[in-house]
Amino acid sequence: MTEPTIFDLSVPGRKGVTFPEPDVPEIALPEAFLREDLPIPEMSEMDAVRHFSSLSQKNYAIDLGFYPLGSCTMKYNPKVNEVTSRLPGFASVHPLQPIESVQGSLYLMYELQNMLAEIAGFAGVTLMPAAGAQGELTGTLIIKKYHADRGDHQRTRMLIPDSAHGTNPASSAMLGLDIVPLPSDERGNVNLDALRELCDDRLAGLMLTNPNTLGLFDENVVEVIKIVHEAGGLVYGDGANMNALLGVFRPGDVGIDVLHFNLHKTFSTPHGGGGPGSGPVAVQKHLLPFLPDPVVGIINEGDDDEAPLYGFIHPEKSIGRVKTFYGHFGVLVRAYTYISMLGQEGLRDAAEKAVLNANYLQEKLKGTYTLPYDRVCMHEFVLEGRWKDVPDIHALDIAKRLMDYKFHPPTNYFPLIVPEALMIEPTETENKETLDRFVDVMLKIAEEARTNPQLLKDAPHNTPIRRADELKAARDLMLCCSSGLE
Amino acid sequence: MLVPQEIKYQKTDEWVKIVNGVATIGITDYAQDALSDVVFVEFAIDPDDEVSAGDSLATIESVKAAAEVVFPVSGKVLEVNQTVIDTPETLNSSPYEEGWLVKVQVADESEMDSLLDAAAYDAYCKER
Amino acid sequence: MFTPHTKNDVEVMLKSIGAEKIEDLFKVIPEQFRYPDLSLAPRLTEMEAVAELENIASANGTTKDFLSFLGAGAYDHYIPAAVDNLLQRGEFYTAYTPYQPEISQGTLQAIFEFQSLICRLTGMDVSNASHYDGATAAAEAVILATGHFRNKRKKVLLSRALNPQYRQTIRTYMQTDETLQILGDDAETGTNIKNLIAQIDNDTALVMVQYPDFFGRIIDYKELIETAHAHGALVAMAVNPTALGLLTPPGDLGADIALGEGQPLGIPLSFGGPWLGFFAVKNALLRKIAGRLVGETTDVEGKLAYVLTLTAREQHIRREKASSNICSNQGLMTLAATIYLSVLGKHGFKQVSNLCYQKAHYAAEQIASIDGFEVMFPETPFFHEFVVKCEQPVDELLEHLLEHDIFGGYKLENDYPELQNCFMLAVTEKISREDIDYLCDVLGEVDHD
Known part of the structure; x- marks a missing residue:
């Protein structure tokens, strides 16, 4: 059955949730700024609840059945995540509160940074990027800024395997990099001969999804990274497929320079019908100075009597801020909960x-x-x-x-x-x-x-x-x- | 598939016809068929722009795909076809006539020599 | 944890695959890198994890424990119970992006309703399904505008009274475009709109202002919009949606783009996210809008249906030719905003908007009457946020307020050196007259020596 829209359900004069009358003397808003009409629906609370309940029944979801959507990692979203992320101590915290009053949030972020760095084998992590695509943008900006910082302005070519997600070329193109497609060989690996031919002093980097979108682990991954590094390029790891590698293999160990995670894939945070995601980015030591500003750190070590004080640190060559505040904190709480429950x-x-x-x-x-x-x-x-x-x-x-x-x-x-x-x-x-x-x-x-x-x-x-x-x-x-x- | 004899083609599926130094450029029947129902044409240039062969001319969107159109010849843009902006489906119904995209004052007609003739383009399409 | 396999399942499955043990499936990984030892804490059961997270959360102070006048882009509004209750339906939050319309009509219709609500609130023609937050929506406006003029116009003007984080994010996004100039928000231009108008010229692609501005002020942008349009430039307005319960919408004022932070529409503060960026344009820019769009259509039986449309603009089809790499929207947050506006409705939403306005004005008036405090920009109307100047360093004052369980506001001089000793307070419907009087009592006790 077709469900009417909230606008079809609206009846003039009907009220939903109401608020107290003002407890202060009222003054008029200057006439010139007042809007004439506010055409939003008028409905009872129950009518609204039935409407959205009815809409929900038109959806398929993990909670209803098998969802084998490749590259999206539609695993079970544990219910406990929804409890922990809604604790008032997390949900009712303003991002501009004094840092002494947000030590819980900062501790959780600091620990999660370390957990993710440990799981993937990197030196540092930013939790700021809002989604995988923004993680990619952040990671490629870091690569671009790294080369610029070394005076390598001619390094503008980003190699992208033909099996890559569409976001890879889109992210690089947003930053003015030249996209060079890289073919796969007959076993689905990066074609090493083609790679060697494309590696010269114009190379900015290679965006590698491993396992790739065919679900195959690149058999030559060590060699691929060696070739790129020898040409002075950096390797970006698309971590969309990290679910295959947890506790089994660390991309950082073979020299991947930058990697983004999708917490909504690998770490069980819900997809929410299209978002919010969260796309933390991990980097090796040489890229730490370029991370988005700020990252969470310990600003006062403390001692036996005093707990360490967590706060914000500002990487010296930072690419800047990629969104408001510090990241999708509510999503971070869910990922932290999940990792705590799984352990190694x-x-x-x-x-x-x-x-x-x-x-x-x-x-x-x-x-x-x-x-x-x-x-x-x-x-x-x-x-x-x-x-x-x-x-x-x-x-x-x-x-x-x-x-x-x-x-x-x-x-x-x-x-x-x-x-x-x-x-x-x-x-x-x-x-x-x-x-x-x-x-x-x-x-x-x-x-x-x-x-x-x-x-x-x-x-x-x-x-x-x-x-x-x-x-x-x-x-x-x-x-x-x-x-x-x- | 229609491949008119009197005009030239390039492998990226544009056609070009020159009359009195003015080139008319469009996309081929093969291209419109591969795209299926065109819903939007976005030009990358304005009249009076100086363009070179290989420059981006337009993006054509269908429901499920988008195709880049590039200039087969260099010159100065004289006119873009308002009809394909207003009724993009013209590209499907008449790719070689009403569905042309731009007219260009050609700088160097010898650029035409490197393009494919109808037989060569036809053979190329059949291979794909 | 969360894996259902019995020992027997594993054996049967391995046999079917033709492998002896699970480790055999990972032989492709170079042996020296296989199975690293991770330094992670021992795993917890659900009961232990909840206790651990409760413990961490208890180290935070919250806007429930403290009386909070913090705003500056994030506002502590009352969220009706129905909002979160409905959000917790698994059919909504455990669904993926609605790429299969036949089994995603719930999400699709909700987004269509969200787009419609944003159009109606802002007075614009077309809204997308959202960006990550207000700051990224602002960056997308700059990308849209420069692309609209095919990078021929090389100047973007930002008001200095535009949220500093939005300006920072814009600069991050645009830093690799070396020929683009982002101007207008320097100290010399200041926050007087006249100085910004004077910089608009024929090379200007976009002028971006905030409404109410970062300081809460309601500025008349008529002349700015006219001047921009006379020079062929686009105008984007970053708006607070709560204020639009009362204020003339940006569409009616002539803005080409309206964007903003949707957090005030029923989304918890949650230490900064996830929130939602809304983004709406006039019809002329419809094809330039990035991100997802839901449109109405019919199915093969003629039944009303909703689908993602104009997808050929997006990264998964256009790849490097796409104008933005965005491939998600703030799905669940747009649902929260849609439910919030539906359960409040016209009456409730107007009430919230009016309560914010009235209480903020009462607070400003009371504070202004205390010795040693001055409300800045007294001639300019404001909505629910205002700037106060004090005689002592702001840090000291805020520390004093904190000792009385008050988050006193946001210190401005880091972003605005010209506003020494100034801080900004926001007042929402959750603040009572008593709360304001208590704040004033505490302020009145401050030693001015």
Whole structure:
């Protein structure tokens, strides 16, 4: 059923939550600045609650079922995170309070900086970036400023493998870097010959996603980094796929210079229907002076009687501030809670089970769906969503049909180097029965593609809406509700 | 797929036709088909701009894709086609006629020599 | 923790894969780098973790324990119970970006309603699904404007009374564009709008001002907007949404872009985030707007539906040609703002706006009557924030207030050396007359020698 908008539900004169009358003498606002009309809805609190409850029921979510969306790490979001991040001691703290009154927040940030640095093998971490994409922007700015600081202004080329996320080239381009695509070899690794050819004194760096978006750990990672470093470039690590490596491998140990995390992927903080994310950036020692301003540090060591005093430090060659205040603190509390509950043992267990689940699914599906890079995968893998004998069936049709079976589809049409890609990331929190059910459905859909292809073409059948007309949305742009307006 | 004989092409799917030193430039039938329904054309230049071959001309957006259009020849921009701004779908219905993008006063007609003729472009498209 | 695998599951799965042990799956990682020893604390159970986090949280003072007059870009408003209760529905917060419209209509319709609310509050035509916060929204406005003029106009003017953090963030984002000049916010120009207007010329891409400005002042921007438009420049206004319950919206004033921090709309202070940046433009700039947009359409059966639209502008399609790399929005925070405005409605929201205005004016009047305190800019109207000058160093005064359990306000001289001995107070609906009188009592006790 179609749910009316809040504007359709509005009835003039109806009131929701009200506030006390002023307890101070009232004065008039200068007439010239007063608005004439305030066209926002008028509804009762219960009507609003029913409206949003009803909207929620039109969503699919991790809490409802399996969400194997490749590169998004849709793992379970522990409920305890929602409790700790809402503690009044965290939620009701103004960012401009005197530092003596925010020692809890600063301690947590300081510890989280250290935890993340330790997990990935780096010297320091900024928690400021608001999302992975902003982490990338921060990291590439650090690389650019590092070269500029050394007088290497000609280093303007950023190498980006063809399997990379679209944000990699977009982030670099925002900073005026020249994007040079780097091909993959037949095993899905960085093509070393092509890399060597592109490494000269114009090289700013290489953006490496490892495991890459095919779910493959680069077999030559040590060599790749060596080549870039020898040419004077820096290596940026896209940490979107860190879930495969927790407690197993530290990107910093092999010389990655900068790395961003996605706390909303790897560290279980909720995706929230598209945000908020959090994209901390870790750096090696030589890049510490370039971190965003401020970072949290100990400003007074304290002694036996006195606890250390946490505060803000200002890196000397900082790239500057990338957002207001210090980061998505509420998200940081959730990640801190998660890491505290996992410890080294639990982190390694998470990565191992994520990789086990992915390889199990890959093994079960690869006979029915083409697996273009057939080797042990990490936490995700990519299949082709097409068959030669049924050329009309596309990855999109398979994705939509999965919805009829109450599964969220895998990421489709990415990475671009696999035709009709279906990118599957089960995560570690799914049990074997769920994986087996998913396999059964995927095999059944492959069969339906032959016996009743129209079922796929018309899918989904029993969702709140059927396939939407995206051309109409783009042609007859309607981005704002006009209901109730003159 | 339509590949008119009398005009020249480049591998990035632009066509160009010169009459009296004025080049008319657009995208090919192959390009509009690959993009599918065009919803927006954003020009990267204004009339009177001096441009070189290889410079960005426009971005064409469909529902699911975006394509960069680059100048096949150098010169001075005389006119951009308001029709494709107002009704972007013209690029789908008439890529070689009403759907042209810009007219350019060509600086050096010999640049045309490095472009593909219809047969070569046709063969190139069939390989893809 | 959180992994459901039994020993038997693992064995069966490994057998199916053809591996003997899980470690075999990681052989591709060079051996000397495999399984590093991490120096992390031993893991905690849920019960222990909650206790630990409660302990850490207890080391903070909060706006519940202290009487807070802190503002400067973040405001302590009352958040109705319904907001957080609805946010905690797993269907909302454990969903991903709504790329599959058939199973994301809840998120999509909520964003569509958010976009509509922002348009109505600001008087603009089109709102996106949000940026990270007010500062990044401000930076995106600069990117939009320079791109709009295809980098031909090389000057951006920022008001000195624009939030200093917004100005810093803009400079961070634009630092690699060496030909772009960001001007107007130097001490010499000062905070008098006339001096900013004088700098607008035909090379100016954008003028950005704040409304109410960083000091809470309600400035008449009519002349500035007219001058900017006469020179073909765009005008962006950073606005406080709460003030828009009363004030003429930026769209009606002629702004081309309205942006701001959405935190006052039902989002906890949470030590600085996550909040939300709203961003709205006039129709002429519709195609230049970065970030997600939700549009209305129909499904194959003709049923009303919502989808992400104009996605071909975005990074996952345009890659290095995209004007912004943003690939998220503040999804859950936009939902909070949408629920907040819905449950308050026109009446409740106007009440909040008016309460802030009235209480702030009472506070300013009371403080002005205390010996040794002066309210600055007395001729200029203000909304719910104002600047006070005292006779002693601000740090000493704030320390004195802190001893009486008051967060007294924000010291200005670090950002504005010309405002020595000045601090800024914000007053929201949560502050009572009694609270203000208590503040004044404490201020009155201050030793002026």
